Amino acid sequence: MSSNREIENLIELMAKLPGLGxxxxxxxxxxxxxxxxxxxxxxxDMMQTVAATARECLNCGxxxxxxxxxxxxxxxxxxxxxxxVEDVADLWAMERSGMFKGRYHVLGxxxxxxxxxxxxxxxxxxxxxxxxxxxxxEVILALNATVEGQTTAHYIADQLEGQxxxxxxxxxVPIGGELDYLDDGTISAALRARKAL
Amino acid sequence: MSSNREIENLIELMAKLPGLGxxxxxxxxxxxxxxxxxxxxxxxDMMQTVAATARECLNCGxxxxxxxxxxxxxxxxxxxxxxxVEDVADLWAMERSGMFKGRYHVLGxxxxxxxxxxxxxxxxxxxxxxxxxxxxxEVILALNATVEGQTTAHYIADQLEGQxxxxxxxxxVPIGGELDYLDDGTISAALRARKAL
Ligand SMILES: [Zn+2]
Ligand SMILES: [Zn+2]
Numbered sequence: 405m406s407s408n409r410e411i412e413n414l415i416e417l418m419a420k421l422p423g424l425g426x427x428x429x430x431x432x433x434x435x436x437x438x439x440x441x442x443x444x445x446x447x448x449d450m451m452q453t454v455a456a457t458a459r460e461c462l463n464c465g466x467x468x469x470x471x472x473x474x475x476x477x478x479x480x481x482x483x484x485x486x487x488x489v490e491d492v493a494d495l496w497a498m499e500r501s502g503m504f505k506g507r508y509h510v511l512g513x514x515x516x517x518x519x520x521x522x523x524x525x526x527x528x529x530x531x532x533x534x535x536x537x538x539x540x541x542e543v544i545l546a547l548n549a550t551v552e553g554q555t556t557a558h559y560i561a562d563q564l565e566g567q568x569x570x571x572x573x574x575x576x577v578p579i580g581g582e583l584d585y586l587d588d589g590t591i592s593a594a595l596r597a598r599k600a601l
Numbered sequence: 602m603s604s605n606r607e608i609e610n611l612i613e614l615m616a617k618l619p620g621l622g623x624x625x626x627x628x629x630x631x632x633x634x635x636x637x638x639x640x641x642x643x644x645x646d647m648m649q650t651v652a653a654t655a656r657e658c659l660n661c662g663x664x665x666x667x668x669x670x671x672x673x674x675x676x677x678x679x680x681x682x683x684x685x686v687e688d689v690a691d692l693w694a695m696e697r698s699g700m701f702k703g704r705y706h707v708l709g710x711x712x713x714x715x716x717x718x719x720x721x722x723x724x725x726x727x728x729x730x731x732x733x734x735x736x737x738x739e740v741i742l743a744l745n746a747t748v749e750g751q752t753t754a755h756y757i758a759d760q761l762e763g764q765x766x767x768x769x770x771x772x773x774v775p776i777g778g779e780l781d782y783l784d785d786g787t788i789s790a791a792l793r794a795r796k797a798l
Contacts, residue, residue: 445649
């Protein structure tokens with residue numbers, strides 16, 4: 405296509421990114437070559453850095469560059485509140501809302517009989533440990549308002565019932581909606597109006 | 602947002618790519634971190650390689666990894682036919698059609714009084730040199746079917762009139778259409794049905 409092996413390889417790799425097809429990958433690579441000093445080299449360097457340092461937080465499942473992430477490590481975060489999310493993109497969406505001052509627990513997906521994802525495949529045993537050992541007073545189940553998300557929330561609520569205050573995001577999350585698609589104001593409103601299960 | 606400086610920097614750089622906004626950049630970075638060995642590291646390596654080696658062909662303006670690109674350098678390409686395109690993405694689109702066996706000349710844009718782009722800002726003087734020195738028998742003006750593209754085509758046709766057979770892509774290119782958006786079959790048809798100016 406581009407008549408050059410290295411550039412063709414770069415296009416093929418870029419086309420594997422979510423949101424980029426072959427055509428937008430070609431456009432992106434031409435843009436990168438034109439902006440070599442300003443964009444291509446810094447991007448390559450930062451990818452090397454992240455490839456060398458990124459890891460999952462051993463405590464909560466967030467991604468960062470140390471064994472315990474900055475949020476788990478921060479003394480400024482409220483220790484009693486734990487917000488349970490499906491994946492790291494949802495954690496980032498919660499952080500952008502700026503409303504939540506506690507800590508997180510990233511499940512890494514939702515329960516699914518079809519895909520053979522049980523509690524052991526998610527970080528559910530670790531969540532139950534944390535609730536018992538970290539003096540958690542409230543668990544906010546901030547799962548997507550999908551069938552899978554709500555099934556998973558109910559399962560977790562059953563496991564933790566009587567041990568802790570269980571709440572869920574309420575007002576503002578549309579039916580079928582996914583957190584990462586919502587604007588920050590909607591997330592803030594849903595968090596303020598959270599209700600006990 | 603991500604609570605981590607390196608990951609945040611990577612998201613910001615990715616968001617500068619055409620076709621990726623902040624949200625899709627975040628999704629892409631999470632995908633990259635999950636596919637570290639399969640995608641992130643190879644992508645970083647290939648970006649380093651391309652950043653170190655990519656250059657414009659001194660002859661035609663195509664991008665490659667040597668001073669003279671593979672197409673200009675190939676003895677298999679018909680030397681008498683020269684296809685003039687606006688940018689490298691259009692050259693790649695022509696190559697994907699697989700119909701053209703000659704060589705290319707990449708203008709690097711179109712004439713624009715508004716943006717102060719004259720013939721000297723494009724590779725038009727070099728085109729006129731090539732027609733005189735490379736035994737070119739036919740110049741195919743494969744410029745976009747936009748006002749700017751057609752203005753540029755007419756300017757070049759005026760410069761080269763009487764020296765060489767001048768043709769343009771015809772059948773199949775929709776009014777206002779840009780080459781890089783067309784399917785390969787449409788480009789093939791337009792090339793087969795090219796007409797003398
Ligand atoms: Zn953590
Ligand atoms: Zn060339």
